[in-house]
Amino acid sequence: MTGARLRFWSSVGVSCVALSVLVSPVAAQQRVEIGNAASVAGDVTLASNQTPRPIKVERRQRIAWGDLIETGRHAQMQILLLDRSNFGIGQKSRIRIDRFVYDPNKERSVFATLIKGALRFFSGEETGKRSGEIATPSGRIGIRGTAVDVIVGERARDIAEKEPIGGRVRSSKDEATLAVLRGPGSTARAGIAPGRVEVTGADVTVVLDQPGLAAYIPRKGAAPIGPFRISDKGLYRVQDEIAPRWARSFKGGIPGKAIAGAAAAAVIGGILLGNRGRDGPDQNNGQTAATNQTANPNQGTDKANPLCRDARGGQIPCPQR
Amino acid sequence: MPMIVSSFRAMAAACLIAASMPASSQTLERLDVLSDQTAEAQTGIELARTQTERGELLEALATIERVLTGFPDSAEARFNHAKLLCWIGDPQGALLEFKRLKDKDYPSHALNQAIANCQSAATALQP
Numbered sequence: 001m002t003g004a005r006l007r008f009w010s011s012v013g014v015s016c017v018a019l020s021v022l023v024s025p026v027a028a029q030q031r032v033e034i035g036n037a038a039s040v041a042g043d044v045t046l047a048s049n050q051t052p053r054p055i056k057v058e059r060r061q062r063i064a065w066g067d068l069i070e071t072g073r074h075a076q077m078q079i080l081l082l083d084r085s086n087f088g089i090g091q092k093s094r095i096r097i098d099r100f101v102y103d104p105n106k107e108r109s110v111f112a113t114l115i116k117g118a119l120r121f122f123s124g125e126e127t128g129k130r131s132g133e134i135a136t137p138s139g140r141i142g143i144r145g146t147a148v149d150v151i152v153g154e155r156a157r158d159i160a161e162k163e164p165i166g167g168r169v170r171s172s173k174d175e176a177t178l179a180v181l182r183g184p185g186s187t188a189r190a191g192i193a194p195g196r197v198e199v200t201g202a203d204v205t206v207v208l209d210q211p212g213l214a215a216y217i218p219r220k221g222a223a224p225i226g227p228f229r230i231s232d233k234g235l236y237r238v239q240d241e242i243a244p245r246w247a248r249s250f251k252g253g254i255p256g257k258a259i260a261g262a263a264a265a266a267v268i269g270g271i272l273l274g275n276r277g278r279d280g281p282d283q284n285n286g287q288t289a290a291t292n293q294t295a296n297p298n299q300g301t302d303k304a305n306p307l308c309r310d311a312r313g314g315q316i317p318c319p320q321r
Numbered sequence: 322m323p324m325i326v327s328s329f330r331a332m333a334a335a336c337l338i339a340a341s342m343p344a345s346s347q348t349l350e351r352l353d354v355l356s357d358q359t360a361e362a363q364t365g366i367e368l369a370r371t372q373t374e375r376g377e378l379l380e381a382l383a384t385i386e387r388v389l390t391g392f393p394d395s396a397e398a399r400f401n402h403a404k405l406l407c408w409i410g411d412p413q414g415a416l417l418e419f420k421r422l423k424d425k426d427y428p429s430h431a432l433n434q435a436i437a438n439c440q441s442a443a444t445a446l447q448p
Contacts, residue, residue, distance in 0.1 A: 036349060038356040039387040059360070060353050078387050080352045086383045120386075122379045147379055147409065184378070185410025187442050191376050192409065211411035232417055239414075243386065249393035250421050 031064040034100040035081035041245055042075025042091070068096045071117065074244045083108045084124030085132070090242040093117020098135075111135070116153040116174070118241035120182075123147070123195075137175040138217040139201030139224065146195025147182040148208075149238050159237045160216045165225050172219035177201070179215050180230050180238055181208040199224045359387035362395045369401060378409050396426035404435060412443030 031050060037057050045054035046061065047068045054070065063069075063079050071077060071093045079087040082102050089095055094115040102108045108124070110132040123130060123145045132143035136152045151159060157176040179199050184192045197208040199215035204223035206215040212235070215226030230238070240247035359365035365388035372381035382405045388398045399422055407415035419436045 033349060036352045036356060038352065039359060039390040041390045059356055062349065076390055078383065078390065080355060080383075082348055082352070084380055084383075088383070088386055122383045124380070147382065147411075182414060183406070183409035183411040185412075187412065188410035189376070189378065189408050192378060194410070211409075212413045232413070235414060235417055239417075243389065243393075246389045246393040246399075 031062075033062045033064045034097065034102070035063045035079050035086075037061040037063060037077055038080035038086065039076075039078045041077065043072030044075050044077045044089075045070050063097060065097060065099060068094065070094045074248065076242070076244060081110065081124065085110060086122050086124070087112065088120035088122075088242055090118030090120075091244045093119065095119060107131075109133075114150055114152050117151070118155070118238070119150045119152075120242045121146075121148050121150070136177040136217070138172070138177045138220040138222065139199060141177075141179050142198035142200065142205075144196040144198075145193055146184070146197055148195070148197050149180045149182055149242060151178045151238060151241055152176070155237075155241050156216070157218070159234055159241075160218070160225075162237075163214075163216075163228065163231055163234050165216060165228050169218045169222075169225065175217075175219045177217040178238070179208065180235070181211055181213050183211045185211040199226070355384070356387070359384055360391065362388050362392040362398060366395075366397055366401060369405075373405070373408075378405060381405055382409065396422070400427060400432075400435070404439075407435075407439040407442060412439050415439050416443075 031048070037044070037059055040057055040059045040061075044057040046057045046063075047054040047070075048064065048066055057069070057077065063081075069077070069079070069089060071089055071091055073091055075091050077089050079089065079097070081087075081100060083104075085108070087095065087097075094117060096113045096115070097110070098113055099111040100109070108130055112119075112133075113135045115137065119134065121132065121134065121143060123132070123143065130145055134141045134143065134150055136150065141148065141150060153176060154173040156178040157171040157173055160171065160176065160178050177199075179197060181195060181197050184195050186194055188194065194209065195211075199206045199208065199217065201217040202221055202223045206224040206226045208215060208227050212229050213227040214230040214234075215224040215228075217224045355368070358368045365384055369381040369384040369388070372378075372384060382402070385398050385402045385405060388395060389402060392398060399418070403415045403418035403422070406412075406418060416436065416439055419432060419439070422432055424432055
């Protein structure tokens with residue numbers, strides 16, 4: 001089959017999926033398979049409209065829109081999507097893939113909800129227009145071609161509280177959200193576009209554009225704190241939530257002393273702190289937002305005049321979604 | 322509306338034809354092949370190497386993470402994971418992972434050399 005024919009039938013296939021969802025009243029009940037369980041370790045279950053009673057997930061299990069994935073203690077899995085994006089899901093996590101649009105020739109977008117636990121997202125194919133969004137109980141994380149770690153719930157609170165930014169804020173053990181950009185960074189090998197993440201809570205957006213930069217939303221209705229550079233121990237803790245089997249394979253747990261210059265080598269221009277301790281009308285980091293700035297994490301819509309900051313905390317025009 | 326109706330009919334017809342073709346399942350099957358390749362450590366590492374050579378560093382990282390899910394003790398996979406983190410420009414993450422590795426698991430000086438390379442890449446852009 002020629003390339004042109006292949007592209008035509010690919011387009012037809014994608015359009016058919018879209019059409020079937022649009023025109024059929026029962027389409028919402030049908031499974032739209034978008035990927036597979038590429039690796040599974042430990043206790044992982046899946047529930048959906050078709051199978052409300054959770055089933056055990058085995059490797060190669062098909063994943064569809066609306067599937068609710070849950071992992072147990074020390075369990076982890078990886079979901080591989082059709083565009084080769086993937087979700088690495090850590091222990092004690094609950095995630096739902098809300099929507100995935102894939103047109104190989106034009107665009108791809110993924111929307112997921114991390115209800116609790118740990119998640120690592122890698123973008124897939126680099127061609128075409130790409131976008132993604134992960135909703136959490138306290139905000140949303142916009143993804144632009146990147147590798148990002150997200151922790152939600154008690155462990156996010158625990159990790160953040162050990163960071164310099166986390167000690168004096170009121171956090172919710174169910175809603176706290178921590179996001180860490182892992183790459184690609186400016187020192188990446190040639191040909192790889194730098195990654196970028198926008199963390200939004202209470203109509204305030206913090207932009208992460210260097211690996212190791214993090215933002216923390218302590219609870220629903222609070223603005224993100226950050227960007228800040230996560231400590232070496234903080235990064236270990238994040239990693240251990242996402243890949244518990246790998247972490248447990250090292251005897252002795254987290255090394256007491258990191259390689260000299262691990263975090264320091266990564267810092268360009270010193271410690272980066274954005275939202276904290278700055279004067280100005282938008283200084284509501286981790287504070288409850290004004291009533292007209294209530295976060296609405298699941299809608300993914302732009303609010304009028306949201307605030308966006310760059311990695312040095314300066315206010316910048318918000319990117320178009 | 323004739324154009325739209327016509328297009329819609331054409332698309333509906335194409336859908337009927339496409340429904341009889343296993344295009345979508347072939348794509349999902351390709352994902353299964355990728356998954357199968359990481360069911361064994363060595364084939365997974367080979368796949369990651371191929372992806373790296375094609376410049377697909379994020380896919381290579383994901384591949385190595387699948388290997389590490391099944392084989393968390395694989396010294397080669399651990400080393401490649403840290404190296405790939407460095408190559409995507411995450412020196413902090415890479416150096417922390419190198420710190421966890423043991424010299425005895427690798428050829429002489431390989432670990433120190435990788436750490437030195439990663440540190441120099443990271444500091445090259447510092448002002």
